[in-house]
Amino acid sequence: MVQPNSCFPHPRYAGRSPAFDDAYALIEDAGIHFQGQLVGTAASVDPKAPARNYADCFVRDFFPVGLIMLLEGRGDVVRAFLHLIMQLRGQQEELEGQQIAPGVLPASFRVQHNADGDEEVMADFGDRAIGRVAPVDSMMWWSLLLHAYVQYTGDLEFARGPEIQRMLRMILSLCLQSRFEVFPTLLVPDGSFMIDRRMGVNGHPIEIQALFNSTLRSASLLLPEPGSQWLVDLAKRRREVLQSYVQTYYWLDMDVLNRIYRYETEMLGENVENIFNIHPESIPLWVQDWLPDGAGYFVGNLGPGRMDFRFFAQGNLLMLATGMATTTQAEALTSLIEQRWTDLLGRMPMKLVYPAVEGDEWRLITGSDPKNIPWSYHNGGNWPVLIWPLVAALLKVDRADLAEKAWQLVESRLPAARWPEYYDGRLGRLVGRRANIGQVWSAAGFLLSRYFLDAPDLLSRLGFDEALPQRSTEGG
Numbered sequence: 001m002v003q004p005n006s007c008f009p010h011p012r013y014a015g016r017s018p019a020f021d022d023a024y025a026l027i028e029d030a031g032i033h034f035q036g037q038l039v040g041t042a043a044s045v046d047p048k049a050p051a052r053n054y055a056d057c058f059v060r061d062f063f064p065v066g067l068i069m070l071l072e073g074r075g076d077v078v079r080a081f082l083h084l085i086m087q088l089r090g091q092q093e094e095l096e097g098q099q100i101a102p103g104v105l106p107a108s109f110r111v112q113h114n115a116d117g118d119e120e121v122m123a124d125f126g127d128r129a130i131g132r133v134a135p136v137d138s139m140m141w142w143s144l145l146l147h148a149y150v151q152y153t154g155d156l157e158f159a160r161g162p163e164i165q166r167m168l169r170m171i172l173s174l175c176l177q178s179r180f181e182v183f184p185t186l187l188v189p190d191g192s193f194m195i196d197r198r199m200g201v202n203g204h205p206i207e208i209q210a211l212f213n214s215t216l217r218s219a220s221l222l223l224p225e226p227g228s229q230w231l232v233d234l235a236k237r238r239r240e241v242l243q244s245y246v247q248t249y250y251w252l253d254m255d256v257l258n259r260i261y262r263y264e265t266e267m268l269g270e271n272v273e274n275i276f277n278i279h280p281e282s283i284p285l286w287v288q289d290w291l292p293d294g295a296g297y298f299v300g301n302l303g304p305g306r307m308d309f310r311f312f313a314q315g316n317l318l319m320l321a322t323g324m325a326t327t328t329q330a331e332a333l334t335s336l337i338e339q340r341w342t343d344l345l346g347r348m349p350m351k352l353v354y355p356a357v358e359g360d361e362w363r364l365i366t367g368s369d370p371k372n373i374p375w376s377y378h379n380g381g382n383w384p385v386l387i388w389p390l391v392a393a394l395l396k397v398d399r400a401d402l403a404e405k406a407w408q409l410v411e412s413r414l415p416a417a418r419w420p421e422y423y424d425g426r427l428g429r430l431v432g433r434r435a436n437i438g439q440v441w442s443a444a445g446f447l448l449s450r451y452f453l454d455a456p457d458l459l460s461r462l463g464f465d466e467a468l469p470q471r472s473t474e475g476g
């Protein structure tokens, strides 16, 4: 049961069913305090978690928890979290002889209690993480949460403070820096987002591009005009190009597939059709049978001679939920989800990636990773946290019916298994072999999607819309 003096003084769904109380209680238990203030939540409370850093507060894991905090009147927690993460940036200057770029935020942090009673916050910028992966998405989730906080509470003053303004400028400068790239998309190393292991997701993964677009939007909305105008203009221009580039080149439906199938290759110069020199032979066999008529999705990755045809759920759902897809694409993507419900949702929404890589492909792509065996974990496992972007996406296209149907899949099964991190198998019927129990974002996904289903206008009130935030809140 939720305690009266808990972090949720009057939980909206208290008593609705034991599952809701349990979800609140899990978030409560996972609370991380610093100097007496609740500042985040551990990723999992499972004492048998396979890695020690599950006790850390991850920026990406906290995002749905932060939205719940806002909805439960705990804007102070979100504010404290945003502030602390920003402070951690200065904690470390160098990584392996390289200057940490100023806009980079940590993947996670923990509060260490020293023998003398002191508290110390320790951040992980990827230098402690398994595989030493770079948390590119942290600054993105941070910006989105800041935007949600300002939009929901109206506390524009917080965002207008010099520290936050500086942070936003650093994030924009970092993302907009020109390097060797010829594409408007953001180039990232492997494992730089939710899929934080080697999974062939280096380059230009769709999830990063969707987050990048929202980051550009959030940061430029929160930077006041004159001082940073040049950066805001740059961000605006980049967003326009990025958006139409992703809509044009990442999109796959039967018409596009037919064109790719008959592509000419080795085309030089401007105005050529096959600009990436995709070889039709690289189209995997499963695609033509799997892709229904009238349906489509955004491919996982794109680069020279490379189209990753796998369906990555979070990227696709964010394309819908943040309004980055065209209306026609949004309809076709919804149709794919509906027609391929069993493959993509199965018994537990939703598959992180479809299909799994197997055999030699698994060996080469994952580096023979036993945690990412076919139809498990990042390689075709089902992740309950994805229920929230799924519901958000479906509500965006006015398919509350489908969103409810998806929610029913988590309603009793997820709490009954005590909030596992992921499920295994083609249909997601098995609790993941190495999954944590008591995974906080699984419970947060459950709660948050219920809030969205009951009040779809929350999406715009939390900044998911294209519309600008109400400037009338200016000044406080």
Ligand code: GLC
Binding pocket: 043, 054, 058, 060, 061, 193, 194, 195, 196
């Ligand atoms: C795993 C997931 C990552 C998540 C972390 C903490 O590493 O891949 O996305 O943030 O666990 O839950």
